[in-house]
Amino acid sequence: MRIPSLGSFLAACGLVTGLFSSSVQAASSIVLAGSYADKLVNDPDLGLSVVTTGSASVQVSIPLAGVDISSFDESTGFDLEAGPLSLSFSLGDDPHYTPGRKTATFRDSDSGASLTVTWTAASIVVSGKSPTDAFGAEGTYGNPGTPGVTHFSDTLAVTVSLGDFSSPEYEVDISGKNTDVEKGNDDVGFNSLESGSFTGAADFTAPVVTIASPKSNSKTSADGTITIKGTASDNLALNTVSIQLNGGDPTTIFDSADNDNGPVKSTSWSVTIDPGDYPDEIEGLNVLYVTAQDSSGNSKVALFYFIYSKPEPLSLTVNPGGSVSGLVNGNTYLTGTVYPAVATPSNGWIFGGWMDENNNVISALPKLNFNMHAGAGLTANFLTSPYPAKSATYVGLFSADDGLTPTNAGYMAVTLGHNGAWTAKLLIGAGSYPISGQFGDDSMGGISSGVIINPKTKPLLVLLSLDASANPTEMALTISSFASSAGGDPVWTASSQKLFLCGPATPAPTVGRYNIALPGLPASVDGQSGLVVSNGPYGYGYASATLDAKGNVVFVANLPDNTSAFSFSTFLTTDGRFPFYASLYKGKGIVGGWMIFTNDAVNLYQVESTEQGAWIALPGALKAYPNGFSTDETPFDQIAGGELYIPLKKGVPLFGQANAVTFAFDLYGGAQSFAFNPAKDTFALTAPASASFNPATGILTGAMPYLKPKVLNKFSGIYLIGKGVGYGFMDYGIPFTFYPTPVLGIPAQ
Numbered sequence: 001m002r003i004p005s006l007g008s009f010l011a012a013c014g015l016v017t018g019l020f021s022s023s024v025q026a027a028s029s030i031v032l033a034g035s036y037a038d039k040l041v042n043d044p045d046l047g048l049s050v051v052t053t054g055s056a057s058v059q060v061s062i063p064l065a066g067v068d069i070s071s072f073d074e075s076t077g078f079d080l081e082a083g084p085l086s087l088s089f090s091l092g093d094d095p096h097y098t099p100g101r102k103t104a105t106f107r108d109s110d111s112g113a114s115l116t117v118t119w120t121a122a123s124i125v126v127s128g129k130s131p132t133d134a135f136g137a138e139g140t141y142g143n144p145g146t147p148g149v150t151h152f153s154d155t156l157a158v159t160v161s162l163g164d165f166s167s168p169e170y171e172v173d174i175s176g177k178n179t180d181v182e183k184g185n186d187d188v189g190f191n192s193l194e195s196g197s198f199t200g201a202a203d204f205t206a207p208v209v210t211i212a213s214p215k216s217n218s219k220t221s222a223d224g225t226i227t228i229k230g231t232a233s234d235n236l237a238l239n240t241v242s243i244q245l246n247g248g249d250p251t252t253i254f255d256s257a258d259n260d261n262g263p264v265k266s267t268s269w270s271v272t273i274d275p276g277d278y279p280d281e282i283e284g285l286n287v288l289y290v291t292a293q294d295s296s297g298n299s300k301v302a303l304f305y306f307i308y309s310k311p312e313p314l315s316l317t318v319n320p321g322g323s324v325s326g327l328v329n330g331n332t333y334l335t336g337t338v339y340p341a342v343a344t345p346s347n348g349w350i351f352g353g354w355m356d357e358n359n360n361v362i363s364a365l366p367k368l369n370f371n372m373h374a375g376a377g378l379t380a381n382f383l384t385s386p387y388p389a390k391s392a393t394y395v396g397l398f399s400a401d402d403g404l405t406p407t408n409a410g411y412m413a414v415t416l417g418h419n420g421a422w423t424a425k426l427l428i429g430a431g432s433y434p435i436s437g438q439f440g441d442d443s444m445g446g447i448s449s450g451v452i453i454n455p456k457t458k459p460l461l462v463l464l465s466l467d468a469s470a471n472p473t474e475m476a477l478t479i480s481s482f483a484s485s486a487g488g489d490p491v492w493t494a495s496s497q498k499l500f501l502c503g504p505a506t507p508a509p510t511v512g513r514y515n516i517a518l519p520g521l522p523a524s525v526d527g528q529s530g531l532v533v534s535n536g537p538y539g540y541g542y543a544s545a546t547l548d549a550k551g552n553v554v555f556v557a558n559l560p561d562n563t564s565a566f567s568f569s570t571f572l573t574t575d576g577r578f579p580f581y582a583s584l585y586k587g588k589g590i591v592g593g594w595m596i597f598t599n600d601a602v603n604l605y606q607v608e609s610t611e612q613g614a615w616i617a618l619p620g621a622l623k624a625y626p627n628g629f630s631t632d633e634t635p636f637d638q639i640a641g642g643e644l645y646i647p648l649k650k651g652v653p654l655f656g657q658a659n660a661v662t663f664a665f666d667l668y669g670g671a672q673s674f675a676f677n678p679a680k681d682t683f684a685l686t687a688p689a690s691a692s693f694n695p696a697t698g699i700l701t702g703a704m705p706y707l708k709p710k711v712l713n714k715f716s717g718i719y720l721i722g723k724g725v726g727y728g729f730m731d732y733g734i735p736f737t738f739y740p741t742p743v744l745g746i747p748a749q
Helices: 006-012 139-141
Strands: 030-043 047-063 077-082 087-088 103-107 114-119 123-130 146-164 171-187 189-201 208-213 218-221 225-245 251-255 264-274 282-296 299-307 309-312 315-318 322-327 332-334 338-344 349-356 360-364 367-371 375-382 390-398 407-416 421-428 431-440 449-455 460-464 475-481 492-503 512-518 523-525 532-534 542-548 554-560 567-571 579-586 588-595 605-610 614-617 641-644 658-664 670-677 692-694 700-708 708-720 725-730 735-740
Touching: 006 708, 030 139, 030 146, 047 139, 047 146, 087 103, 103 208, 123 146, 139 171, 139 189, 146 189, 208 282, 208 299, 208 670, 225 299, 251 264, 251 658, 264 282, 315 322, 322 375, 338 349, 338 375, 375 554, 390 475, 390 567, 390 579, 390 588, 407 567, 407 579, 407 588, 421 460, 431 554, 512 708, 542 708, 542 725, 554 579, 567 579, 641 708, 700 725, 708 735
Parallel strands: 218 299, 315 375
Antiparallel strands: 030 047, 030 189, 047 123, 077 087, 077 146, 103 114, 114 123, 146 171, 171 189, 208 225, 225 251, 225 264, 225 282, 282 299, 309 332, 322 338, 338 367, 349 360, 349 375, 390 407, 390 492, 407 421, 421 431, 449 460, 460 475, 475 492, 512 542, 512 641, 523 532, 542 554, 554 567, 579 588, 588 605, 588 614, 605 641, 658 670, 658 735, 692 700, 700 708, 708 725, 725 735
């Protein structure tokens, strides 16, 4: 059992939030005042008479709730009750009021009262005054026939209504004095002249209650008690202090009615809790509510937590497949105390979760903070591991379901540990993001895991799933992209993607360097203009894939767009394949695909693409192709392929006894032959043209005039030794091939 949060604990105790607040907002106020005075007036016609003057004022500011003020109109009613004063108006009684206005002023012809009412959606303010004794104070508090000063006090009820809103009844304590003067004599008689005044205000200030000792979360045991001490105070008069244990029945520990000296503003209090008095209510974490209430009904609550501990035996079951440290079966532990425990699976096993005495799963994590309680039972489960005994790596490519773009496709490599924990590298767009997660087991909700990352504030939800019993060589991948961390529907989703297990392939491909030709996009020569027509770079790109004995693959490629060369490191899968991926053109392009080592001995251990690759440039990514291009719209003419390259020795005649190399420029049908010097790995080209060959890599580089005699065009390509042909591209993506051939008149080197 975990120690509950404050919110959950209060909910379990059946308490509501109103227990913790004053009955009215602190900003509320009600102030009443009144006066009256008599005087004798000698009227020629009427003789002596008593004339009374007076005044009254009302100030109210209270919350407004439960009413739509936008619905107010001229017919909306307003009522004020303040003791004997009763006023009732409609907003239309103010000749200046119009719907939408949030103030109105009224005049009462009987009392002479003038009221201004102002409101918002949250509050209402009333300000009123009268030139008469509108409260009828003289009639209520005057004392005619008793000369001298008398004091009085009273409680007046105040309510306010506006439209559908009706306030609670507020009690306002008033106090004042009355002065009686007797005027006259025995011959003419006496007149009692009264004068007086009063004031009063409602109390909206909650009392203050504090807990002085001991500190919260103190502990007590079965044979001990705990004494809690504190103070309570109020600005006017404190009424009661009461306690509730765990939301039970309240008990009053201070009552001003029992105080011989009458109401007080402050008091010290103390309460002793004996756990033996609450055998069924106290165990573990407990909360004591201390409530102070003043004479106006305002209240405030203070909370005190304490832990009741008693020794209890623990029933601990450790199922086969692991061990538990930190707790021992049969040992006694103090209730209400948290004990750390760790479950450690044996080799070939994984942790399967903790269960309590009722077989409820309480945690899927091996580390547990166990809250001891009476009758506690704890079970540690272990399961046969579906994961590899040693760490394994899975790699793959992904793209969105609704179409591939440079921002919704990429590469992922996952390293899976023997315990189901995994780490990964995700390449998407121009970014690289590390992520990690933990697989569970079937009893804990399926073998899956999700991680949210934020590439440039765009969250990605990455879900992996692995069914090791059905197909341990594949891992399913789903990626969803969201516009913001607020969630909602994904912007795009790449579902049903696959990652593939890396490791030794059968049969194993030969370790070494493979030279690969990458065909460009389709192109043709216009019959009338003689110009090349193509939607993208149409020369031969080239690459090398270097495979080592550990299955690491380094793929280095040069694309025929004159700008893109990249290196990509990945791993060999168990079926002899490897993926490659690169973000191009500052995030405005992408290239990727799969290649396989075929182990074709007849063709010198070929490597070739397993499916059509993706090469995309968005509009504006390349000056030479302002409209962009995509292999999704214009597929490759042929499959990319290559061979194991056996480095040639410097100084040995190139390509057997061939004494020259022919350069064929495919689209124009032309071919030129140049003598080769194996001692320098160079060709006999007329300056400023030049060319050189690297026998260690099979890469040819150089520059020569083409189409325009005075303009040098750079070129490069790669040689496939088994096919006896090299492939490459010149500036502007012009394709060419080169191959050895004897040329008459050129002596063999």
